[in-house]
Amino acid sequence: xxDRIFGLIIAVVALAFFASATQLEQPFFADPLGPKAxxxxxxxxxxxxxxxxxxxxxxxxxxxxxxxxxxxxxAVIILILYANSLKxxxxxxxxxxxxxxxxxxxxxxxxxxxxxxxxxxxxxxxIFKYGLGLxxxxxxxxL
Numbered sequence: 001x002x003d004r005i006f007g008l009i010i011a012v013v014a015l016a017f018f019a020s021a022t023q024l025e026q027p028f029f030a031d032p033l034g035p036k037a038x039x040x041x042x043x044x045x046x047x048x049x050x051x052x053x054x055x056x057x058x059x060x061x062x063x064x065x066x067x068x069x070x071x072x073x074x075a076v077i078i079l080i081l082y083a084n085s086l087k088x089x090x091x092x093x094x095x096x097x098x099x100x101x102x103x104x105x106x107x108x109x110x111x112x113x114x115x116x117x118x119x120x121x122x123x124x125x126x127i128f129k130y131g132l133g134l135x136x137x138x139x140x141x142x143l
Contacts, residue, residue, distance in 0.1 A: 004054050007051070008050070009052065010046055010047075011046075011050035014046035014047040015043070017039060017046070018039070018040060018044070018047075021036050026035050027122035074105065075102060078101050082094055085097075090140045090141075091128075091136045091138055092125055092139060095117070096117040097117065098117070100113045100117025
């Protein structure tokens with residue numbers, strides 16, 4: 001039953017996404033497919049996947065226990081705080097704290113989590129800033 005409910009929700013969202021993509025305007029200089037092709041493709045694939053969930057659902061699945069749901073909720077809160085802290089605190093600090101906290105949730109070892117957070121933030125900063133050319137700020141702008 002839960003697969004069918006989730007499939008129905010995704011089908012409605014896919015149809016709404018398709019309808020909103022029809023409102024995109026064609027720019028003067030655009031590629032041959034135009035700006036609507038990708039949203040159309042995503043919405044069609046989502047609708048097909050949702051239809052499969054509605055018409056041939058899996059057997060009733062086991063939902064995670066309460067402790068697992070709490071851990072997932074904490075991870076979502078960490079990611080929301082991370083997204084909101086990137087601009088005021090800079091990439092390195094925000095990413096180190098978020099990656100360390102998520103690593104600690106996976107395997108609760110403090111020193112390893114700190115090392116993973118710091119290492120991941122530095123490596124990702126180098127890849128994003130110099131490899132991909134993104135305009136990231138390593139530290140807060142007020143520093």
